[in-house]
Amino acid sequence: MVLKSLSLVNYKNLGNKSFEFNTKINCIVGNNGIGKTNILDAIYHLSFGKSYFNPVATQNIKHGEDFFVIHGDYIKQNKPVKVVVSLKRGQKKIMKCNNKPYDKLSDHIGLLPLVIISPADRDLIIEGSDTRRKFIDSVISQSDKSYLSALIKYNKVLAQRNALLKYFALNHTFNPDTIAVYNEQLNQYGSVIFKKRHEFLKTFIPIFKVRYHTISNGHDDVDLIYNSDLFEKDLKVLLEQQIHKDKTLQYTSVGIHKDDLTFNIGEHPIKKFGSQGQQKSFLIALKLAQFDFIKMHNGTNPILLLDDIFDKLDEHRVAQIVKLVGEDSFGQIFISDTHAERTESIVKQAHQSYEIFKL
Structure with a gap:
C-alpha cells in the first residue's frame, strides 16, 4: 500500500499544501513549529479519522478559518483508493472513501493500516x-x-x-x-x-x-x-x-x-x-x-510514520533503526526531522529510493 499524493487545506498551521510522495522513503525537514509533524498527523488522520495529537476535532482547523480538508490518493493491491476527511465548524466530520461517505468512522479503521512512532508515545510510559x-x-x-x-x-x-x-x-x-x-x-x-x-x-x-x-x-x-x-x-x-x-x-x-x-x-x-x-x-x-x-x-505493509525519531538516541540505536527501515519488509515510510543533512545521511544508509521535502 502506498500514499501517492496528499493535499491539505487549513489543517492546523498549514494553509494549502500538496505533495507527491516517493513509494519508499519521504523525509519532511524544517525548523521546529513549521508544520512537519502536522503533515504526518494529516496522514494519520486519513487512516483513523482523527488526529494522533489532538482529539478535539475543531482544534485541528487552522486558526481563523472555518474548515479543513485532507485528501489522500493511495494505491492498495494495485487499485486506487481516494480518501477525504473534512470538517466544518458546527458540523459533523465527513469521511469519504472513493467518493462514498461512511455512516460510521469506525467502518474505515483497518482499510489503510498505519503505525506512528513519535515523542508523544512517551505518554504510554508516564500516563x-x-x-x-x-x-x-x-x-x-x-x-x-x-x-x-x-x-x-x-x-x-x-x-x-x-x-x-x-x-x-x-x-x-x-x-x-x-x-x-x-x-x-x-x-x-x-x-x-x-x-x-x-x-x-x-x-x-x-x-x-x-x-x-x-x-x-x-x-x-x-x-x-x-x-x-x-x-x-x-x-x-x-x-x-x-x-x-x-x-x-x-x-x-x-x-x-x-x-x-x-x-x-x-x-x-x-x-x-x-x-x-x-x-x-x-x-x-x-x-x-x-x-x-x-x-x-492484514497481509500488507502498514505505512510507517517516524516523527522526530532521531532525537535523544545514540548513534548505535539510530543505525539499528535505519538498518531495520532499509529492509524490504517495510513499505512506505515518512520521516520528520529538523536537520536536513542528518536526515539525508541517515536515509542514504537504507539504500532505498527517497525524497526530501524542505518546509
Missing part, C-alpha cells in the same frame, strides 16, 4: 492505564472488526451503567434487575475483549522482545505484563461482588476498562528504572512490533 489500553485497542482494531465492534458496544453499556449508578445515588433508590441487565451485557462484550487482548499479547510480546533485542543490541531484558480483573473471575461475578462499592463511587470499578500493561526492564518498571534512551528504545520496539503484527494479520 495512566487508559493510554496503554488505547494502544492495545489500536493494534487489534486494525485487523479485527469484531473486536472494535465489541469495544464500542462495551463502552456504550458502561456509560449507561455509570449513568444509572449516578441516578440511583441522586434519587436514593436502587433496582437490582436493571443493574443485572447491564451486568449481563458488560460480561458478554467484556469477555470477548478480554479473550482477544489475552490472545493478542501472547503473539505480540515475543515479537516485541525480538525488536527490542535488535535495537538495544541485546543489552537489556524487557517484558510486557497484562493486568486484568478477568484473570480472577468472570466479569459478571466481579460486577455482582462490587455492587456496593460501585453504588458508593457512582461508577463501575471493575471490568476490561481497568485493564493495564506493565512495562518492565529487568524485573523493574521502566518508568522508574529505565534511562531516557532505554525508554525510547522500548517505545520504538513496541511500535515496530505493532507494525509486524498488523502486517502479519
Whole structure:
C-alpha cells in the first residue's frame, strides 16, 4: 500500500499544501513549529479519522478559518483508493472513501493500516492505564472488526451503567434487575475483549522482545505484563461482588476498562528504572512490533510514520533503526526531522529510493 499524493487545506498551521510522495522513503525537514509533524498527523488522520495529537476535532482547523480538508490518493493491491476527511465548524466530520461517505468512522479503521512512532508515545510510559489500553485497542482494531465492534458496544453499556449508578445515588433508590441487565451485557462484550487482548499479547510480546533485542543490541531484558480483573473471575461475578462499592463511587470499578500493561526492564518498571534512551528504545520496539503484527494479520505493509525519531538516541540505536527501515519488509515510510543533512545521511544508509521535502 502506498500514499501517492496528499493535499491539505487549513489543517492546523498549514494553509494549502500538496505533495507527491516517493513509494519508499519521504523525509519532511524544517525548523521546529513549521508544520512537519502536522503533515504526518494529516496522514494519520486519513487512516483513523482523527488526529494522533489532538482529539478535539475543531482544534485541528487552522486558526481563523472555518474548515479543513485532507485528501489522500493511495494505491492498495494495485487499485486506487481516494480518501477525504473534512470538517466544518458546527458540523459533523465527513469521511469519504472513493467518493462514498461512511455512516460510521469506525467502518474505515483497518482499510489503510498505519503505525506512528513519535515523542508523544512517551505518554504510554508516564500516563495512566487508559493510554496503554488505547494502544492495545489500536493494534487489534486494525485487523479485527469484531473486536472494535465489541469495544464500542462495551463502552456504550458502561456509560449507561455509570449513568444509572449516578441516578440511583441522586434519587436514593436502587433496582437490582436493571443493574443485572447491564451486568449481563458488560460480561458478554467484556469477555470477548478480554479473550482477544489475552490472545493478542501472547503473539505480540515475543515479537516485541525480538525488536527490542535488535535495537538495544541485546543489552537489556524487557517484558510486557497484562493486568486484568478477568484473570480472577468472570466479569459478571466481579460486577455482582462490587455492587456496593460501585453504588458508593457512582461508577463501575471493575471490568476490561481497568485493564493495564506493565512495562518492565529487568524485573523493574521502566518508568522508574529505565534511562531516557532505554525508554525510547522500548517505545520504538513496541511500535515496530505493532507494525509486524498488523502486517502479519492484514497481509500488507502498514505505512510507517517516524516523527522526530532521531532525537535523544545514540548513534548505535539510530543505525539499528535505519538498518531495520532499509529492509524490504517495510513499505512506505515518512520521516520528520529538523536537520536536513542528518536526515539525508541517515536515509542514504537504507539504500532505498527517497525524497526530501524542505518546509
